[in-house]
Amino acid sequence: MSFPTAPFSGPLAAHLGGIAVRSRDDALPVAPASDRSVWDRRSGTADRVGIEAIIARAEAERPTPWPHPRASDAARVHRDGDRTAWEDAAFERQRRLSRATIAAAATLDDAWIDEVVDGVVLLCEQSSWCWPAHDDTLRAHGAVLATVTDPYVDLGAGEAVAQLAWIDHLLGAQLDARAPGVRARIRHEARVRVFEPFQRRRDWHWIGLDGDVHNWNPWIHGNVIVAALGLLDAADETVERDRVIALAIEGLDRYVAVLPADGAIDEGYAYWWNGAARALEVLDVLAHATDGAADATAVTSLRETVAFPHRSHLGGDWFVNHADGQAKPPVDQPWHALHRAARRHRDVAAEAFAASHRRPGAPAATEREGLGRLLRALTDPAWVAASPALPPLPRDVWLASTEVFLARGSAGSSDGLTLVAKGGHNGEHHNHNDVGSFLVAVDGVPVIVDAGRPTYTAATFGPDRYDIWTMQSAWHNVPVVRGRTQPAGRDAAARGATAEIGDDASTFTADLAAAYPDAGLDHWRRRARLDRVAGRVEIDDAWRFADDAPTGDDTLLHLLVAGEVRLETGGARVIPEGGARPVRLRWPEDVAATAEVRHLDDPMLTEVWGGRLTRLALPLASRTQLQVTVELDTPIEDSP
Known part of the structure; x- marks a missing residue:
């Protein structure tokens, strides 16, 4: 037949x-x-x-x-x-x-x-x-x-x-x-x-x-x-x-x-x-x-x-x-x-x-x-009969269709820092409002993270989906602009997302302004860069409002962090989950960051992150740019 x-x-x-x-x-x-x-x-x-x-x-x-x-x-x-x-x-x-x-x-x-x-x-x-x-x-x-x-x-x-x-x-x-x-x-x-x-x-x-x-x-x-x-x-x-x-x-x-x-x-x-x-x-x-x-x-x-x-x-x-x-x-x-x-x-x-x-x-x-x-x-x-093999762990990945970027120190090894960034839009399947978000892993373990999702309920795929905190941009590694978070929908999208791959550094760039349609932005340019020579991740944000008004108290950057977090002047020290090496997050000393602990009780979240995640809030008033860096707290050559 x-x-x-x-x-x-x-x-x-x-x-x-x-x-x-x-x-x-x-x-x-x-x-x-x-x-x-x-x-x-x-x-x-x-x-x-x-x-x-x-x-x-x-x-x-x-x-x-x-x-x-x-x-x-x-x-x-x-x-x-x-x-x-x-x-x-x-x-x-x-x-x-x-x-x-x-x-x-x-x-x-x-x-x-x-x-x-x-x-x-x-x-x-x-x-x-x-x-x-x-x-x-x-x-x-x-x-x-x-x-x-x-x-x-x-x-x-x-x-x-x-x-x-x-x-x-x-x-x-x-x-x-x-x-x-x-x-x-x-x-x-x-x-x-x-x-x-x-x-x-x-x-x-x-x-x-x-x-x-x-x-x-x-x-x-x-x-x-x-x-x-x-x-x-x-x-x-x-x-x-x-x-x-x-x-x-x-x-x-x-x-x-x-x-x-x-x-x-x-x-x-x-x-x-x-x-x-x-x-x-x-x-x-x-x-x-x-x-x-x-x-x-x-x-x-x-x-x-x-x-x-x-x-x-x-x-x-x-x-x-x-x-x-x-x-x-x-x-x-x-x-x-x-x-x-x-x-x-x-x-x-x-x-x-x-x-x-x-x-x-x-x-x-x-x-x-x-x-x-x-x-x-x-x-x-x-x-x-298959024999165990080593995972490939490609050094760089750029998936242009979804605008997802990954860069690690070297191919075949998860040691050190890995940077992931995404452009995309907020009408994706199983979407979270996360245009421009980024992740950082140390020794393969996420430290600046995406929470994922809790247990599915009727609300997960209904009109109340974005009442769930894990779906909201306020719980992703993106800004809140003039008090506004990202809406759902395909029009809330990154613009001009590109990746530049190099031996010394690999870089993702995108303009996030369209993901905040009511915030009056002229642009919000994000650059996420893994500097392999310095062993550092750099997140550079630069923005301007169409009315040239100064940045107010209602604009800030969120970072969602897994592990034990200790705030310091101009940064934070984080001990990740799973035995990975500690890292230091750094930002300008005049940025008075605050930390909010989110206690977790849903098994879909606790089996990944344990009992808590920490959201850092970096106020951006009077600024037009900000750099956040992530580095290993202990140099690779000094680690046991």
Whole structure:
């Protein structure tokens, strides 16, 4: 069978149109459990360390009740904004099902097959696969609970249908033998909840028909493609299978069409894994399903985005965080997916970066990232056998599409100071009002920081988003001008952002005036410079008001600092988190800075920064320029 070229003609159309697809039995790139050369618990080629770790967790939880996402918790999204109570239970239910699936594949034990059947039926009986925070049922039906006759296809629905497709592919023969009819139930639910609404409705915001395409697009389309390859298998479904895949590729093409040539993600590193990485993963699945004929490695933006993770790396577990990302995201990312994409695109540095996270004798992956990713990792011999490598840590990075700049002392080392600065605009995906903000890390650990974001609630993506303090420019490393902070919106943007890369120094410059549209600025020029010779970061601000009025008391510069802060005349001494060396911040002695401690209690913030962050306020009255410098407190040559 084959699928036609979709009506939207983007970068993928020339590579994926009119190509024959394998039959359902071998369309997905994982061996079924009946292939004991792969899945046998004691002698198979699948990662035995990972399998044993998963079975141990599965055995420990088997006597306990299955997690149950409750209707009252789903309704809380519309009552008090809490979305985690329902999501935590739903996510853990699916992780338990993934663990049981691996145990069943590795042992073929009837008891584990029964556990899988129980989990599959629970998932099929769940009123909705859509996460309540995403459902449009309140708008469309006035309901706070899912309307089962009008299912909404979102990230949760995509994850659920793909998980069932992987289970059906892996354990189909065992399910037929142990629980005849359960595979038909899977197909019914997939059709009613995903395939039919996906084809019927074309107003899904994540398709990107309005040109605003974000990480939902490849995440959902990728899962729909997996489900179509694995579940639309009857003779009378051939045309539908082709149609669903074609629609999904058309949607995916819209994402690739707006992915910039430098591969940068405006949502930042944390969202790369569930955006660009999802696109790379499903393209790899399609390459398998078409015997290599579907090959999009020539697409520049896809090739470049493979490098985005290591271009965002500060050192150790720390990363450049803009938008809603964490500076220290979870360590257990699907590194195998990056490793596989790097091999496919022949990016040696990206492959080394992925391999730098491979620990000999440790599991190849965990179930946290979903069953499909887990199966790919456990059965990828190159990843299972990968040897640890050193992270690339490029000396300089300039991503012109998002106007993000990074400079460190030397390539391959996080020692010393690293400077990050950004221009951009305040209409980015998962936006924070942070035009012109900068970060400084010492020995790879952020010291002048972006807080990131707290736990998601209903307010996070609603009209009250910018009431959340972490989203406001007043809590980023930018000025408050005549009492005004930056507004949201694309028009609040940097102007003339440029990067000058040199051996002795690398410099970012931009005019921030347009990010303060009501402040009466003629210009606010910011220069952020890493002087490698002096071992110093320099932040130079120079400004003028259009009316030539002097700077008043209502103009100041904020610096958000992590670690132990001691104010001094003309500066501050900071001992960063994580054992990095102390630094000194310096500014003119007549600037009477103040410090405000922000105590943290949200786990999304405390697990990164501990219990506090400190905001320094530098008053700028009567000034037209200011320089702030950052230097190591102990010279490199004198440090132990």
